[in-house]
Amino acid sequence: MRLRLRPIGAALFTLLLLGGCSALSLLDALTADGGYRVERDIAYGPLPRQHLDIYRPLTPADPGRPVLVFFYGGSWRFGERGQYRFIGQSFASAGYVTVVADYRLYPDVQFPDFVEDGAAAVARVARDIPGAAGHIVVAGHSAGAYIAAMLACDPRYLDAAGPGRRVLAGFIGAAGPYDFTPTGTTALILASPDGRPTMPVGTADGHEPPALLLVAEDDETVSTGNSQRLAARLEDLGDRVEIRRYQGPSHATLVAALGTALPDIAPARADVLDFLREQSSSR
Numbered sequence: 001m002r003l004r005l006r007p008i009g010a011a012l013f014t015l016l017l018l019g020g021c022s023a024l025s026l027l028d029a030l031t032a033d034g035g036y037r038v039e040r041d042i043a044y045g046p047l048p049r050q051h052l053d054i055y056r057p058l059t060p061a062d063p064g065r066p067v068l069v070f071f072y073g074g075s076w077r078f079g080e081r082g083q084y085r086f087i088g089q090s091f092a093s094a095g096y097v098t099v100v101a102d103y104r105l106y107p108d109v110q111f112p113d114f115v116e117d118g119a120a121a122v123a124r125v126a127r128d129i130p131g132a133a134g135h136i137v138v139a140g141h142s143a144g145a146y147i148a149a150m151l152a153c154d155p156r157y158l159d160a161a162g163p164g165r166r167v168l169a170g171f172i173g174a175a176g177p178y179d180f181t182p183t184g185t186t187a188l189i190l191a192s193p194d195g196r197p198t199m200p201v202g203t204a205d206g207h208e209p210p211a212l213l214l215v216a217e218d219d220e221t222v223s224t225g226n227s228q229r230l231a232a233r234l235e236d237l238g239d240r241v242e243i244r245r246y247q248g249p250s251h252a253t254l255v256a257a258l259g260t261a262l263p264d265i266a267p268a269r270a271d272v273l274d275f276l277r278e279q280s281s282s283r
Contacts, residue, residue, distance in 0.1 A: 028083070030086075036055045036093055038092075051081070055092035066170065067136050070087050070100050071143075071148055073142025089260065106185075112196070114147060118150070126163040134169065139173070141255040142175050149230065152165070172272055173214065173227070174255060176222065208234060211240065211241040212243075215245045248265065
C-alpha cells in the first residue's frame with residue numbers, strides 16, 4: 001500500500017504545486033495500489049490519443065450502478081490519463097467502474113474535436129461495458145468538466161457518436177469553464193468552425209441529466225460564476241442540479257479532493273459518491 005497523509009499532506013500538495021513540482025506525481029505516490037483492477041490502453045478511435053483506461057472494482061459492481069467516465073483538465077493543451085490513476089482508484093475502490101479517457105489537444109486540434117473525442121469515448125463505454133448504456137455519468141475537472149458539460153448539454157455530439165444523450169445518467173463538473181468569453185490562445189482553441197455555440201450554458205435545452213457542480217470558492221483560474229450561471233440555466237430549464245461550494249481548495253487542488261489520499265482538502269469525493277448513489281437508487 002502507498003503512503004497516505006492527512007492534513008499535512010494537503011499542505012505539502014499545495015506547496016509542491018506552487019513550487020512547480022509534479023503535484024500529480026505526488027498524488028500518485030500517496031494513492032493506494034489496491035482496491036481495483038485496471039484495463040489499460042483501450043482504443044476508442046484510430047489515433048494515439050484516442051485511448052482510455054478502465055478501472056474496475058475487485059468485486060463486480062452491482063447492476064444499475066453508474067459507470068463514471070472522467071475527463072481531466074489542462075486548458076485543452078495538456079494532460080494524459082496515466083496521471084489520473086488516483087481518480088480510477090478512488091471510485092473503483094468504492095464500487096464504481098471508472099473510465100479515464102485521453103482526448104486530442106491543441107495545437108493538433110481545436111473545438112469541437114476534443115468534445116467529439118469525449119463523445120466517442122462514451123460511445124465505446126456504452127457499447128462495450130455490459131449495462132453501461134443509460135447508466136453513464138460523465139465527469140471532469142476544468143477543461144475536462146467543459147467536455148463533460150458539452151456532452152450533457154448539447155445532444156449533437158453523442159447523437160453523432162451513435163448512442164445519443166440517453167446513455168447518460170448524470171454529469172459532474174469540478175471547477176468547469178461553462179460560460180465565459182475566451183481570450184488569447186483559449187480564443188483560438190474554442191473558435192467555432194461553423195458558428196455552433198461553444199459554451200455549455202448556451203446549448204442546454206432542458207433535457208440534461210442530473211448535474212452536480214463542484215466549486216472552489218478560492219478558484220483564481222476559472223471564475224466561480226461559470227458554475228453559478230450554468231446552475232441557474234439548468235434550474236430555469238427544469239433540470240436537476242446541485243452545487244457544492246468549498247472553502248480552502250484552489251482550482252488545482254479541488255481535483256485532488258476527488259481522490260482518497262488527501263481527504264482533508266474538501267469533502268468533494270464524499271459529495272460525488274452521494275451523487276452516484278442517488279443515480280443508482282433513482283433507477
